[in-house]
Amino acid sequence: MYNVYQLFKMNNEQLPFKIKRGSWGSFSVTVEKIDNVRFSGGSWYCDAYTKDEAYQDLGYGTVGDYKVIGNAGSYQWAFSEEGKFHDENLIPQPKKQHDRGLKVQKAGKEYTCYHCKKPISKGQEYERYSMKSAGFENMTINEVFCVGHRDKMREEHFDKPVDEIQFKELIVEWNRGIVI
Numbered sequence: 001m002y003n004v005y006q007l008f009k010m011n012n013e014q015l016p017f018k019i020k021r022g023s024w025g026s027f028s029v030t031v032e033k034i035d036n037v038r039f040s041g042g043s044w045y046c047d048a049y050t051k052d053e054a055y056q057d058l059g060y061g062t063v064g065d066y067k068v069i070g071n072a073g074s075y076q077w078a079f080s081e082e083g084k085f086h087d088e089n090l091i092p093q094p095k096k097q098h099d100r101g102l103k104v105q106k107a108g109k110e111y112t113c114y115h116c117k118k119p120i121s122k123g124q125e126y127e128r129y130s131m132k133s134a135g136f137e138n139m140t141i142n143e144v145f146c147v148g149h150r151d152k153m154r155e156e157h158f159d160k161p162v163d164e165i166q167f168k169e170l171i172v173e174w175n176r177g178i179v180i
Contacts, residue, residue, distance in 0.1 A: 001092070004072035005046040007079060008034050010086040020080040021071075028080030029055045033066050036167045040151065044092045045163060048072040075161050103128055115149035154180055 001022055002010070008031070011017045033049035049066035060068035079086055084140040104125055105111060110121040120126045127145045145153075151162040157173070157180050158165050173180045 001075050002077055003043070003075050004031065004077055005037065005044050006091045007031075007086070008048075009044075009090045009092055010088060010108065011051065011079075012087070012090060018080040019077050022076040022078065027054070029069060031069065035063075038167065040162050040165075043146040043163070045073040047166065062136045068113070069175040112148040113149055114165060115145055115153040118146065120144065120146065123153055 004019065004158075007017070007019055008015075015034065016030045016032045018028045018030050020026070029050050029052050032050050032051050034046050035049065036047040048069040049063060050069055051066060055069070056069055058165055060070035062068065080126055103118050105122050111126060112118065113120060113126070125147055127147055127150060129145070129150055153164055155162050155169075157178075158169060168180060
């Protein structure tokens, strides 16, 4: 089983394609739009949408003419087209550490973790992220975190795992003036 973004990549980023969830039996849905691709918690995720009339809106909402396919990030999906070849070699690999914003504290600088407020000492790895500062001309600010603390902060704020937090939820919080 895969998440919907992995299936999209395995299908050589070709839309539309039919998928089914492990618990759906023979029922399938056509993925017609992919949006909000992101890397979080060590894997790639996306939001998926369909126009299938048979797919019920289970409270995930709609975007224009599209229904949101819920739980696209869970690893419970498979292609519903039997016998069609899909290339597992196209599944995106996790980002390397240097792509995640990891840096090493050097002498002469003083950093404090935005989440836990502990100092980051010389030689210690830390993460640096550009974060949106809402409400003040949308100026970008950089914040420093102990490794893993940005995801931890988001999980505490939204009270759910970081891979279930949708980008639109972050936008709502940013617009309320909360940098998260």
